[in-house]
Amino acid sequence: MEKLLTVSEAARLLGIKTSTLYSWVSGSKKKINYVKLSARLLRFRESDLAEFVSARSVPATTFRSALRRHDITRYENKPKLDQTVNNLVRHAKRHAGLL
DSSP, X not given: OOOEEOHHHHHHHHTXXXXXXXXHHSSSXXXXXXXXXXXXXXXXXXXXXXXXXXXXXXXXXXXXXXXXXXXXXXXXXXXXXHHHHXXXXXXXXXXXXXX
């Protein structure tokens, strides 16, 4: 049987806070698989965490194509450039499952 990780161990492995992990498993939109041993005891399989990360990996070509789509080199004013960069970062985080 595969070793089950605690919430703290899983959060540390993913590089997130435990509160974020709890929010991912609560509510109607469960983002990550988990094992519920009792009403208040959650565990995570390493394979489920690896699958979760793998499913949200964004290839470098996607980011490059997003840069081409926005063609940030044409922008001459800094506020519009900052807005574009922020939009790209938000887009990347959304695809990585961080938003």
